[in-house]
Amino acid sequence: MSVMSVLVLNGPNLSRLGKREPEVYGYRTLDDINRELVESFPELSFEFFQSEDEGALLEKLFHIEDKGGYSGVVLNAGALTHYSVALRDAISAISTPVVEVHLSNIYAREEFRHKSVISAVCVGVISGFGANSYHLGVRALLGIASTGHA
Ligand code: DQA
Numbered sequence: 001m002s003v004m005s006v007l008v009l010n011g012p013n014l015s016r017l018g019k020r021e022p023e024v025y026g027y028r029t030l031d032d033i034n035r036e037l038v039e040s041f042p043e044l045s046f047e048f049f050q051s052e053d054e055g056a057l058l059e060k061l062f063h064i065e066d067k068g069g070y071s072g073v074v075l076n077a078g079a080l081t082h083y084s085v086a087l088r089d090a091i092s093a094i095s096t097p098v099v100e101v102h103l104s105n106i107y108a109r110e111e112f113r114h115k116s117v118i119s120a121v122c123v124g125v126i127s128g129f130g131a132n133s134y135h136l137g138v139r140a141l142l143g144i145a146s147t148g149h150a
Contacts, residue, residue, distance in 0.1 A: 002069075003043070003044065003045045004043070004044050004045065004071045004141075004142070004145055005044070005045045005046075005047065005069055005070045005071060006041075006044055006045070006046055006047070006070065006071060006072055006073070006074060006138060006141055007046075007047045007048075007049065007060070007064050007070055007072075007073045007074070008034060008037065008046060008047070008048050008049070008073075008074045008134065009049050009050075009057060009060060009061070009073055009074070009075045009076070009077075010030060010048075010049070010050035010051075010075075010076050010078070011050070011051065011052075011054075011057055011075075011076060011077040011078035011079070011080045011081075011087075012051075012052045012053075012054075012078045012079055012080060013052070013078050013079065014030055014050055014076055014078050015030060015050050015052065017029050017030045017033070017103075018030075018032070024103075024104050025103050025104065025130075026103065026130050026131060028130075028131050030050060032131075033131045033134055034046070034048045036131065036135075037134060037135065037138060040135055040138075041138055044138070047064070047070075054080055054084060054086060054087065057077070057080070057087065057090075058086060058087065058090040061073065061090050061091065061094055061096075061098075062090070062093075062094070064096060065093075065094040065095070065096050070096050071096075071097075071141055071142075071144075071145045072096060072097040072098065072099065072123075072141035072144065072145070073096055073097070073098040073099070074099050074101055074134055074137035074138055074141065075091075075098050075099065075100055075101065075118075075122070076100075076101050076102060076103070076133075076134070077100070077118060080118075081100070081102070081106070081113075081116045081117070081118055082112060082113060082115055082116065082117065083117060084117065084118070085117060087117075087118055088117050088118045088120075088121055091118055091121045091122060092121045097123045097141065097144055097150070098118075098121075098122045098123065099122060099123055099124055099125075099126065099137040099140050099141060100116065100118055100119055100122040100124070100125045100126070100127075101125075101126045101127070101133040101134055101136070101137040102125075102126070102127040102128065102133060103128075103129075103130050103131065103133055104127070104128060105127050105128030106127050106128075107127065107128075108128070123140070123144060123150040124140055124150055126140070
């Protein structure tokens with residue numbers, strides 16, 4: 001059986017985890033979160049990518065789609081979640097499944113965070129479990145890979 005590959009994609013400001021509003025996002029850095037994913041899922045092959053730039057995220061999605069072999073993407077789009085139609089269109093344009101994740105519970109925060117423009121084109125949404133949201137996102141992709149549906 002071939003090794004399942006997962007892209008963990010993080011958008012703007014997530015490079016600042018650990019220092020950024022720790023009361024909201026916790027004290028773990030993005031490197032800590034990524035390391036813990038590798039430790040928790042040793043059977044998977046991970047690729048990690050973070051950018052402050054919307055275009056770089058789109059290009060990454062197209063790159064892995066064209067390369068093939070990825071079972072899915074765990075995406076924390078940061079603030080782009082709430083307004084990026086370009087990101088939504090990119091997710092729609094690929095067939096690789098994308099799970100939307102958030103550290104915080106976006107529905108328990110400011111009203112402008114209650115709306116996600118990407119949820120409808122993602123296979124599902126996980127929000128509010130801190131770093132564990134990423135782990136749950138990976139588990140969701142494992143389920144899709146084994147059953148063929150979300
Ligand atoms: C976030 C929630 C977003 O509203 C915010 O802009 C972020 C992080 C989260 O992980 O909780 O940057 O996606």
